[in-house]
Amino acid sequence: xxxxxxxxxxxxxxxxxxxxxxxxxxxxxxxxxxxxxxxxxxxxxxxxxxxxxxxxxxxxxxxxxxxxxxxxxxxxxxxxxxxxxxxxxxxxxxxxxxxxxxxxxxxxxxxxxxxx
Numbered sequence: 001x002x003x004x005x006x007x008x009x010x011x012x013x014x015x016x017x018x019x020x021x022x023x024x025x026x027x028x029x030x031x032x033x034x035x036x037x038x039x040x041x042x043x044x045x046x047x048x049x050x051x052x053x054x055x056x057x058x059x060x061x062x063x064x065x066x067x068x069x070x071x072x073x074x075x076x077x078x079x080x081x082x083x084x085x086x087x088x089x090x091x092x093x094x095x096x097x098x099x100x101x102x103x104x105x106x107x108x109x110x111x112x113x114x115x116x
Contacts, residue, residue, distance in 0.1 A: 005016040 008014065008016050
C-alpha cells in the first residue's frame with residue numbers, strides 16, 4: 001500500500017491519507033457490494049441448477065431415443081434390404097419397359113407408313 005502512495009506522491013506531488021470518514025465510506029461501500037453479491041449469487045446458483053436439470057432431462061431423452069433406435073434397428077435393416085431389392089426390380093422393369101417402348105415405336109412407325 002505504501003508503494004502505491006509513494007507512486008501517487010511522485011506523480012502528483014500529493015500525499016495520500018486515510019481519514020476516519022474515508023475509511024467508514026470504504027466499509028459502507030464494501031457492505032453494500034457484499035449485500036448486492038449475496039443477492040446475485042443465489043440467483044446464479046438457481047440458474048445453474050435449472051440448467052443442470054435440463055441437461056439431465058435431455059440426457060434421459062437421448063438415452064430413451066438410443067434404446068428405441070436399438071430396438072428398431074433390425075426392422076430398419078430389414079426395410080432397407082427390401083428397398084434395395086425393390087430398386088433392383090424397378091431397374092429390371094425399366095429395362096423391359098424401354099425394350100417394349102422401342103418395339104412399340106418401331107411398330108408405330110410402320111403403321112404410320114402404311115396409313116400414310
